[in-house]
Amino acid sequence: MSTPGKNKSRKRYPPVLNNGEERQPFRFPFVSRSFVPSAFTVMNMVCGYGSIVMSGEGNFATAGWLIFIAAFFDTIDGFVARVTNGASEFGVELDSLSDLVSFGAAPAFLVYRFGLASYGMPLGLILSSLLMVGSGLRLARFNISLIGYHKESFSGLPTPAQAMTIASFVLWMQSEPLLSAKPLHEVLAWLTVVLAGLMVSTVNYDALPKPTRETFRRMPLQMTAYAVAIVCVLVFQAKAFFVAMLLYILLGIARSLTMLVRQWQV
Numbered sequence: 001m002s003t004p005g006k007n008k009s010r011k012r013y014p015p016v017l018n019n020g021e022e023r024q025p026f027r028f029p030f031v032s033r034s035f036v037p038s039a040f041t042v043m044n045m046v047c048g049y050g051s052i053v054m055s056g057e058g059n060f061a062t063a064g065w066l067i068f069i070a071a072f073f074d075t076i077d078g079f080v081a082r083v084t085n086g087a088s089e090f091g092v093e094l095d096s097l098s099d100l101v102s103f104g105a106a107p108a109f110l111v112y113r114f115g116l117a118s119y120g121m122p123l124g125l126i127l128s129s130l131l132m133v134g135s136g137l138r139l140a141r142f143n144i145s146l147i148g149y150h151k152e153s154f155s156g157l158p159t160p161a162q163a164m165t166i167a168s169f170v171l172w173m174q175s176e177p178l179l180s181a182k183p184l185h186e187v188l189a190w191l192t193v194v195l196a197g198l199m200v201s202t203v204n205y206d207a208l209p210k211p212t213r214e215t216f217r218r219m220p221l222q223m224t225a226y227a228v229a230i231v232c233v234l235v236f237q238a239k240a241f242f243v244a245m246l247l248y249i250l251l252g253i254a255r256s257l258t259m260l261v262r263q264w265q266v
Contacts, residue, residue, distance in 0.1 A: 036084055038091055040077035041098050044070045048102025055106070055113045061174050063110050064167035064238075070102035071160045096139045103163035104135030111192055114170050115185040127189055131166070134196035135159045141200075154205045157198035157249065161205070165195060165245040171238035198249065204259070205252040 047070035054063035077095065081087045112128035119127065138156050145155075169191065173184060232240040 037077045037081035037087075038094055040073045040080055041091065041094050044073035044077065044095075045098035045101050047073060048098065048106045051102070051106040052109050055110045058113070060110065060114050060170050063106070064171040064174075067102065067106055067110070067163050067167040070098075070106070071164055074099065074102070074160055092143070096143055099139055099159050100132075100136055103159035104132040104139075107163040107166040108132040108135075110170060111166060111188055114173075115181075115188040116192070118181070118185050119189070127192055130192055130196035131162065134199040135162070138199040153207060155202050156200060157195065157203065157205060157252070158207075159199065161245060161248065162195045162199055165242065165249070166191070168238045168242035168245060172242050175238060198253075203252050203256045205248070 047066045051063040051066035051070070054060070054066060074095070077091075081091060108128045108131040111131065112124060116124040116128045118124065138159055141156070142154070169188070173179065177184075179187065233244060
């Protein structure tokens with residue numbers, strides 16, 4: 001015999017979209033409010049797939065830039081969802097699947113083709129797969145803790161930050177090969193392991209604040225630092241972005257360690 005609790009938690013098929021009102025949900029209308037943000041989310045997924053194809057072709061620069069473009073679409077779809085009031089459970093699930101492709105599989109295959117393949121099988125495969133596995137675990141944990149769509153901080157390194165760190169490093173080494181083959185592969189291996197570990201950690205990271213007048217008033221130093229970072233990225237491009245991402249990662253680690261020490265002292 002079924003119980004009310006089990007019936008309530010069971011998913012309904014075909015899926016339904018909640019239009020935000022108390023009336024009966026409608027079943028996939030021809031065009032819904034969630035269509036526009038979902039279109040940007042699909043572009044995110046397409047860019048991730050394109051990055052995988054370009055990595056397979058050995059075109060690592062294009063593969064790296066496609067990850068950045070995917071991150072742009074990932075930002076835009078959330079903004080469009082808020083503006084059009086088109087947020088939905090369908091959009092949340094689609095966004096996670098797209099992020100796993102663009103910020104999990106794409107950077108994992110990029111690091112494998114760019115350098116970790118030199119370690120042979122199975123070590124090269126295992127090392128590169130850490131990014132995809134870490135991204136999947138990170139996204140699953142985020143989904144079950146999701147309350148609303150406005151987040152000021154994240155537990156664990158966000159998957160787009162990890163992917164853009166990898167992409168900026170590859171683009172930098174492509175344009176300015178500062179390291180020979182063996183040191184480059186070692187740095188890439190350590191970077192992969194550390195980033196994968198940070199994604200499944202409980203290190204706290206700030207969400208990027210919206211550039212509003214109120215934000216500048218509350219956080220003048222932080223917003224000034226972001227503005228300086230943007231100027232540096234425009235001037236020095238990939239290497240400046242990689243350094244900026246490293247500072248973002250180290251800041252989160254330092255802040256979490258400080259909070260941990262304070263808890264021990266209480």
